[in-house]
Amino acid sequence: MADTDTNVIDGLRAIVGDKACLDTAADMQPFTTDYRRLYHGKALAVVAPASTQQVSEVLALCTKHGVPVVPQGGNTSLMGGAVPDASGNAVVLNLRRMNQVLEIDAVNDTMTLQAGVTLQAARAAAETAGRLFPLRIGSEGSCQIGGNLSTNAGGTAVLRYGNMRDLTLGIEAVLPDGRVYSSLRGLRKDNTGYDLKQLFIGSEGTLGIITAAVLKLMPLPSATAVAWVAVKDPHAAVQLLTQAKRTAGQAVTAFELISGPALSLVLASMPQQSAPLPGVHDWMVLIELSSGGDAEGLDATLMAILEQGMESGLIVDAAVAASMADARAFWLLREEISDAQTREGGSIKCDISIPLSKIAGFIAEASAQVLALAPDARMVIYGHMGDGNVHFNPLRPKGTPAAEFLAAHYTQVSQAVDGLAHRQNGSISAEHGIGVAKRDDLVHCKTPVELALMWQIKRTLDPGNLLNPSKVLPLPAGTDHRATASSASTIGTAQTPARG
Template structure:
């Protein structure tokens, strides 16, 4: 349901926000607000009354109390790296944006309990660096780690390249603190691994994309730092061969497989062209490649021997065509740079239809091959930029414009049809239309095709229970309510 009262004018809102957080922590000019009302790809644009930069949970609470009382919609924002338009306001100009970048302190690290307590505005790279300083690992890894923030990672249930071993963000958190739409503070910043006292309420806010509450703090799980790492860039016969090779890697290394990333030839060609001065890891181009990373607490010699055993088994079974093993940390970093820059390479080139889907691992090869064939039947010149976290069934299936076709023309012609086709095929394989990017506004209305009426109604009931005025990130995640 929509707000029933007339919202105050921007001057009134600005003065109220300045009284809470201070003049220097409020941005109201169009130029100052521009980075906060446009997504980082420059695709989604909105307007806001004011951008507020609180420094504490208490300030967030006071802002929310005022906005709730005055029926002002609020858009929570972290690093603004969302690909789904979920972190920017709409075009009405009615909203207040609350950006948490000033809440960037690591509050505590408990090396006995292996936990870290952080404010939501701590960047992912900041959290990882803080953990490393105490010889611990926070294992979430995504390409935007220098910009994305822990609060946003939680709000989208971020995944990344190490989910195969460590799980999504939901698996890496023990407690959270969140401000509710009416300004009340839910605080459970406890590092407990066992707490069986009723509903585990933190999971309401994780993955909710800021529609139920604003996450302001979290207790994160830490892991032992691995003693050794082994990385290889491997050409494989096909996606099916890659799945078989993953099985061999698991069989021969146990829990050591940390990442297993699929990369198509067009994806590799695109990123090498974008990077310019980075050579291909392999002397020849191949249609399909995987990036394998093993980590363990054993010595490097033993882990490297395990990696060689995996590759030898792959060669022997005809799964592996060629392989380059990282001989140094620099080699491994270059391999990973290639993988991590694929997303930005597409953004710079333009014209990529971004489908973030997941399917059961047993069906991933058939999905990739069948979906590729159907897309190429529609547009034979499309570049099939396919990559992702094969180990957990997550594929970034991103057909890219032909070289000679403008991006806007390609997207206008094909975006709706191809994304709908790919999503439907993933759903038919008992998969998901969003593996880790969330829903935002891009996939919001698509949910009516892929979720039952019961699921959508339950989501709305939760939303209405916590946010009866529909003021917190309105228009995101939830499709229009069925009557």
């Protein structure tokens, strides 16, 4: 180990303590590999600061020595955005020790908390105070608020409540040189210049490390109604959503699209679970209504939606949750789709956002293009149809090894799906972020002006390119990989992927 590396590690230990600074390969392994085991890297050290002051001191030390820093929360990123590259030069800064809910203001309907609080803990704290924090993600037990902010997380309730940008009133973030930006005021109106917090939300830790936030809380619903519905096709699903919003208004909390192969995959991996409906259906939706009114009235509203759908020929069959246990069982089937793909291996993940009016046509055209390229692929298609977000994930055929399928089809299929989304004024990343997996694809869907502006912001806040280097921003054509970074950084060198 070089003297500089030793000095850095000694300095880190002095800041965070011996137990919160790891520097052996075995100890660091959980922090240098993503949870799906698809991206692998190396690190100089892993540190877990316990306060914003410690984060500030760590960043100041790393900037002084030209050492890259990779921010990490729950390490649930699907795009490789929270894992260091293969150089071993970077320090991973994990926020798990900063896990305190600092304040719940039930009158102001706000919650102030540190970035290392898990989403599950944040939701539980809000409910204890009789309030709702509405962000819902399948990984809520491990993902952290800082990561949710850094990726502008969405989830299943965006249709009603919005994504993290909509749910955030203020943040605290540490800049690469150690300075602390704070807007933890909890104001819904603050027209005093640029809304700087929005720079950090969705930036995946490339501009600053979010250490705390003030989040909006909502009234806790007193009633929910859930149904699992088989529909004719995605076009019928869109029409049913329109009818649901007309009948129930803002009570429509979630409207999730699920393809037949997606449900079959989950049921095969969870034999203890059963399908909500008899028979095999090509397309289904999971509908949830919620309100502060009485349960009987909400149930009647849901039944009215289903009856209208049946009468107009949109619905093939439907099952209504008769209890909270039924509702949880329905949601479990939806939430397990992602992990079922991970267990199966060989999934090509596309996280698409499309205007709702175009979503049915997109699914049909994208499916045709994919099946022309990979005729036996299982079309695992699901997602948050209510806000135009589709997880379009062609999966290897049974009997075909994952590596073989991905080597033959990954590039062509992902480019076909992403290209179609871009041509229809959609996005190639609705909620998963960019990380390294989609970084180089941005040159095809962002204008030169957009990319230049993003680089200008990056260089202003992080002139040494030390904060989560090689993530999000593609290098300008003809630029040497080391030209925009310090000698310690390996900008442009992606983590070693082992797609499966």
